[in-house]
Amino acid sequence: MIETSASQHATAPQGRIQGAFTVLYILIVSALAVIEPMIAVVYVDSFNPVRQAAVLVVIIFLTLLARPRLLHTRELLLYAAFTAYMFITLIWTPSVDIGMNTLLPALDYILLTILFTSLVALHDLRGVIVGALGGFVLGALLYTKFIGFPFVYPPDFSYNAIAGMYLFGLFMTFVFAWYTRLRLLPLLLAIVIIVLIAATTSIKTNLGIVLGACAASLVYSKRMLRVLLRNIVPLSILVTACVYAILSNDALLDRVQSGLDRVSHGVEILQRREDRTGNTSFGERTDWTKQGIKGWVTSPLFGNGVEAFRADYGNTSHSTPIDLLYNTGVIGFGLFYAIFVSLVVRLVRVRGSDLGSLPALIFAGLVCYSFITLSGTMHYNSFMGMFFAVSVGLLLRLAPRPVLAPAVVDAIS
Numbered sequence: 146m147i148e149t150s151a152s153q154h155a156t157a158p159q160g161r162i163q164g165a166f167t168v169l170y171i172l173i174v175s176a177l178a179v180i181e182p183m184i185a186v187v188y189v190d191s192f193n194p195v196r197q198a199a200v201l202v203v204i205i206f207l208t209l210l211a212r213p214r215l216l217h218t219r220e221l222l223l224y225a226a227f228t229a230y231m232f233i234t235l236i237w238t239p240s241v242d243i244g245m246n247t248l249l250p251a252l253d254y255i256l257l258t259i260l261f262t263s264l265v266a267l268h269d270l271r272g273v274i275v276g277a278l279g280g281f282v283l284g285a286l287l288y289t290k291f292i293g294f295p296f297v298y299p300p301d302f303s304y305n306a307i308a309g310m311y312l313f314g315l316f317m318t319f320v321f322a323w324y325t326r327l328r329l330l331p332l333l334l335a336i337v338i339i340v341l342i343a344a345t346t347s348i349k350t351n352l353g354i355v356l357g358a359c360a361a362s363l364v365y366s367k368r369m370l371r372v373l374l375r376n377i378v379p380l381s382i383l384v385t386a387c388v389y390a391i392l393s394n395d396a397l398l399d400r401v402q403s404g405l406d407r408v409s410h411g412v413e414i415l416q417r418r419e420d421r422t423g424n425t426s427f428g429e430r431t432d433w434t435k436q437g438i439k440g441w442v443t444s445p446l447f448g449n450g451v452e453a454f455r456a457d458y459g460n461t462s463h464s465t466p467i468d469l470l471y472n473t474g475v476i477g478f479g480l481f482y483a484i485f486v487s488l489v490v491r492l493v494r495v496r497g498s499d500l501g502s503l504p505a506l507i508f509a510g511l512v513c514y515s516f517i518t519l520s521g522t523m524h525y526n527s528f529m530g531m532f533f534a535v536s537v538g539l540l541l542r543l544a545p546r547p548v549l550a551p552a553v554v555d556a557i558s
Contacts, residue, residue, distance in 0.1 A: 167211060168272040171264070174207050175276030176283065178260055179317075182527040183284035185253075186306050187292070194249035201256040208263060216263045218537050220484045224530075225255060227473075227480035231451040234473060238450025239457060247452050247472075250525035257527055258534045265538025270324065277535075278321045281314040282334070285341075295344040305521060308347035311338050312354070312513070313528040319506050320535065328376055349517045357513030365505035372502050430463055430520075437467035441474065448474030465518035481524050484533060485515060491540045500543055507536045 181200050185192045209215070228251045231244075238244045264273045292299050294307070315338045322331035342350055362369045436458065440449060454471045455461050462468050469478040488511055492504050514529050523529055 168269045171208075171211055171268045171272040172276035172279070174204060174211070175264055175273045176280030177207075178204050178257075178264065179277045179280035179313075179531075180284045182257065182531065183281070183288070183310055185527065186303070186310050187288055189303070189306070194253050197253050198249075198256060201253060201260060205256065205260050205263075208260065208268070212267055214263070214267055215259055216266050216538070216541075217259070218262055218541065220487050220533055220537050221255070221258050221262065223480055223484050223487065224251075224258065227477060227524075228252065228255060230477055230480060231473060234448060234450045234477075236450075237447075238472075239453050243456045244451040246455065247525055250527070254525050254527060254530040257530045261531050261534035262538045262541075265535050266542045270542070274317070274321050274324050278314075278317045281317055285311070285314060295341055302345075304345040305347045305349065308342050308345040308350035309517075309526060309528045311342045311345070312350055313531055314338050315342070315354075316506070316510050316532055317535070320503075320539070323501055323503050323506060332376060349520045350513075353513035353516040356516050357509035357511075360512040361505045361509035364508060365502075368502055368505050372505075433458070433460075433462040434464065434467055437462045437464070437471045441467075441470040444474055445470075446474045446476060448472050448477055461522045463522065464520055465523045468522055469524060485511060488533065488536060491537065491544075495540060495544055498544070503539060503543070507540070510536065 181197065181204065185194075185197045205215070228248070231248055231251065235241055235244055235248075264277075288294065288307075289296075294302070315335060318331050318335045318338060322328070322335075325331075339354070342354065433454075437454060440454070440457070443449070448469075449457075449471060451472050454468055462471065465481075466478065469481055488507070492508055492511075495504055510532055514523065514532060517523060517529075
């Protein structure tokens with residue numbers, strides 16, 4: 146008995162050290178997993194989808210060193226089927242080369258989904274959340290240092306893409322606040338990110354956030370009211386401080402004012418310009434929608450082939466539903482938007498469970514991204530894929546009746 150007890154005392158510190166090392170390792174891997182797509186967005190011309198896929202494979206391998214298991218979900222299978230169907234449409238697409246503009250990023254989307262779902266569902270949750278948020282903050286700081294935004298407005302600024310990057314950071318900030326129950330730091334970071342999103346002048350992202358917040362406030366009214374009342378004092382102080390900081394910097398004030406002007410003027414904003422495409426008017430968008438519907442009617446079930454709209458008209462329709470109907474027909478459209486429906490089903494299943502503000506947060510993000518898809522090509526967007534992966538991973542892990550196998554639940558608890 147004495148020997149056994151001594152052995153237990155000897156191995157206990159070793160177990161704690163090993164556990165701490167594993168958490169630190171997962172924290173670093175999670176940070177790398179977030180920084181990678183941020184680099185891909187900022188340096189899109191040099192960091193192409195093939196290079197991105199190679200880096201993602203390496204990061205996935207690093208997660209397997211911590212736990213040799215990857216998780217596949219219903220949402221992943223739906224997107225994999227959607228991608229497989231797009232590959233099939235290469236048979237009749239007008240241009241195989243142009244089709245790769247969607248197919249290669251779609252493969253990266255799959256890798257990111259596998260990576261983030263597995264990290265959130267199977268590994269130390271604190272390490273994953275802190276690492277992911279830390280990776281975003283580091284990436285955002287480096288972006289500001291080397292690019293200058295928001296104090297400098299870069300030439301050929303891809304404002305929708307950068308706004309999408311900040312949007313995912315905002316989501317992870319609220320996930321961090323929900324998990325740690327901290328208030329001041331997450332609120333400060335969230336306010337800064339919202340200001341940065343406004344400064345990008347991305348109308349779809351800014352309006353998406355507003356619509357998502359309003360929808361969550363209606364569906365989860367009691368929970369959202371409690372959250373607001375609990376944070377009203379620090380929120381008021383931080384908002385006042387941020388307003389003062391913005392008013393004290395002319396360059397930042399110009400950027401934020403420009404973004405707010407774009408949001409408040411609606412259609413006029415859409416008439417000015419679009420991301421990386423020069424000047425596009427509301428009339429042009431309407432025409433693209435009409436052409437998309439007209440082309441879809443000619444092949445309503447199977448579509449005209451992946452990236453057929455871009456091949457026929459020289460650009461996308463700037464709308465995910467129109468692009469999907471024109472290119473992949475009802476089949477592709479149904480497979481892609483079934484992912485949104487699947488996440489809604491998961492939220493319904495956990496309704497009434499004690500998950501705090503998490504379901505409201507995920508629902509707000511779902512509404513936000515749903516709106517953004519209406520005026521942007523999002524069916525291979527990395528950050529939207531990461532949002533779905535993190536959300537599904539959290540709901541799988543924290544569901545009242547665990548979906549994961551008992552052995553897996555024991556291993557990660």
